[in-house]
Amino acid sequence: MAIEVRIPTILRSYTGGAKSVEGSGTTLGELLINLDAAHGGLRERLVDGEKLRRFVNVYLNDEDVRFLGGLETPIADGDTVTVLPAVAGGSLSA
Amino acid sequence: MLTISRDLYEKIIAHALADQPDEACGVIAGPVGADRPQRFIPMQNAERSPTFYSFDSLEQLRVWREMDDRDEEPVVIYHSHTATEAYPSRTDISYASEPQAHYVLVSTRDEPETEFRSYRITDGVVTEEPVQITE
Numbered sequence: 768m769a770i771e772v773r774i775p776t777i778l779r780s781y782t783g784g785a786k787s788v789e790g791s792g793t794t795l796g797e798l799l800i801n802l803d804a805a806h807g808g809l810r811e812r813l814v815d816g817e818k819l820r821r822f823v824n825v826y827l828n829d830e831d832v833r834f835l836g837g838l839e840t841p842i843a844d845g846d847t848v849t850v851l852p853a854v855a856g857g858s859l860s861a
Numbered sequence: 862m863l864t865i866s867r868d869l870y871e872k873i874i875a876h877a878l879a880d881q882p883d884e885a886c887g888v889i890a891g892p893v894g895a896d897r898p899q900r901f902i903p904m905q906n907a908e909r910s911p912t913f914y915s916f917d918s919l920e921q922l923r924v925w926r927e928m929d930d931r932d933e934e935p936v937v938i939y940h941s942h943t944a945t946e947a948y949p950s951r952t953d954i955s956y957a958s959e960p961q962a963h964y965v966l967v968s969t970r971d972e973p974e975t976e977f978r979s980y981r982i983t984d985g986v987v988t989e990e991p992v993q994i995t996e
Contacts, residue, residue, distance in 0.1 A: 857913030
């Protein structure tokens, strides 16, 4: 079962420069564990503990997975997962 | 150095002034690898806040896909500070993740005077750079 995962420039050091890679799993969480086997360290950049890091946006097809089920979001063959760095900031230091 | 046309420079400032007191944000796209800002894309500030900004995640997906289809990248990522100087905050630095981008900060605190400055932010290190405006 193959799911296409599109990788942003900043994380392509984990994929040997590839813009997209393939993985498998029945949930986003499983997919990221599966990807980490071939692309060690990638999952750590996306997940902190059991949650997605706030510095990244992860999309299933056209939806932000934060509005679906986060790492529990079900995925299926033929889906596309897109990772983008979140763009945010502001004058007040958090 | 950031080289930017006067037209784009003025569009960024106009957006910053129009969204006061909230922070304004957006992107200028350009051809991949050319370091030439060309296409002005104002973004919604999903926070609608005078002290924070974030791109709306779905709008960002749309815009990033469109850039990808056109072989563009974000050459400039800009936002405004409405009550502080045009210098990246710790929050700005922690989120900065486009090493090829020029991070432009506009301060509107002394409106109608505005401050327009540009930075590279790589691995948490901020380097200010000169801005050259072309006619």
